[in-house]
Amino acid sequence: xxxPKPDEPPSSTHRERSDLAWAWAGARAxxxxxxxxxxxxxxxxxxxxxxxxxPLWIATLSTILVWAAPAQVVLAGALAxxxxxxxxxxxxxxxxVRLLPMVVxxxxxxxxxxxxxxxxxxxxxxxxxTAWFEGLRLTPMLPRPARMPFFIGxxxxxxxxxxxxxxxxxxxxxxxPPALSIGLLALSPLYFLLSLERGxxxxxxxxxxxxxxxxxxxxxxxTPKFDxxxxxxxxGTAAFAIxxxxxxxxxx
Numbered sequence: 624x625x626x627p628k629p630d631e632p633p634s635s636t637h638r639e640r641s642d643l644a645w646a647w648a649g650a651r652a653x654x655x656x657x658x659x660x661x662x663x664x665x666x667x668x669x670x671x672x673x674x675x676x677x678p679l680w681i682a683t684l685s686t687i688l689v690w691a692a693p694a695q696v697v698l699a700g701a702l703a704x705x706x707x708x709x710x711x712x713x714x715x716x717x718x719x720v721r722l723l724p725m726v727v728x729x730x731x732x733x734x735x736x737x738x739x740x741x742x743x744x745x746x747x748x749x750x751x752x753t754a755w756f757e758g759l760r761l762t763p764m765l766p767r768p769a770r771m772p773f774f775i776g777x778x779x780x781x782x783x784x785x786x787x788x789x790x791x792x793x794x795x796x797x798x799x800p801p802a803l804s805i806g807l808l809a810l811s812p813l814y815f816l817l818s819l820e821r822g823x824x825x826x827x828x829x830x831x832x833x834x835x836x837x838x839x840x841x842x843x844x845x846t847p848k849f850d851x852x853x854x855x856x857x858x859g860t861a862a863f864a865i866x867x868x869x870x871x872x873x874x875x
């Protein structure tokens with residue numbers, strides 16, 4: 624029997640599939656366009672860590688343990704600037720707070736009567752931008768019991784592929800121009816931005832994206848330490864307020 628695609632409607636055949644089969648289906652989904660873009664970003668990260676003097680095994684292990692390219696760049700930059708391990712760890716932990724809303728939004732989607740607290744905590748480790756976006760895009764179309772194994776398969780494929788890409792980038796750093804390695808790091812954020820634009824349905828979502836793009840350069844120049852926080856707070860609040868006002872006007 625061939626593996627049904629994630630976007631096929633649930634059927635009795637789908638419900639009878641094993642967890643391993645669903646995990647394999649998720650792994651197959653992980654080698655699509657989002658995965659390839661992500662692997663390119665980690666290839667660039669691997670090349671960057673080589674220039675910072677990291678051994679290959681540390682660069683690869685950081686991808687498996689931290690599993691978030693921006694946080695790994697923060698770690699590499701902090702260590703390169705002479706910060707201690709404790710300070711670098713704190714910086715990475717603070718940067719990881721941005722993933723908390725993603726965890727809160729996706730875990731209820733993955734939950735079923737078969738998932739345990741331990742399983743949900745295990746799945747939370749895999750929540751990074753690509754895994755979160757693809758998980759929210761693909762799993763709601765699957766039967767409830769299939770969602771967690773599908774997400775674990777998807778995330779494991781993304782993690783393993785990114786770790787291998789990190790190692791490959793580290794090994795190829797000698798022949799890779801520094802500008803190209805930096806450019807590769809930008810692939811994943813650009814893809815995420817375009818994916819958000821494609822997935823924006825409501826007026827508020829589209830306004831939030833527009834406000835974010837318009838305000839980001841301004842706050843980066845004014846308050847580079849708090850630019851992301853202020854852009855999200857001001858742009859998101861304004862988008863929400865406008866959407867509410869438009870909805871009330873239409874209701875009248």
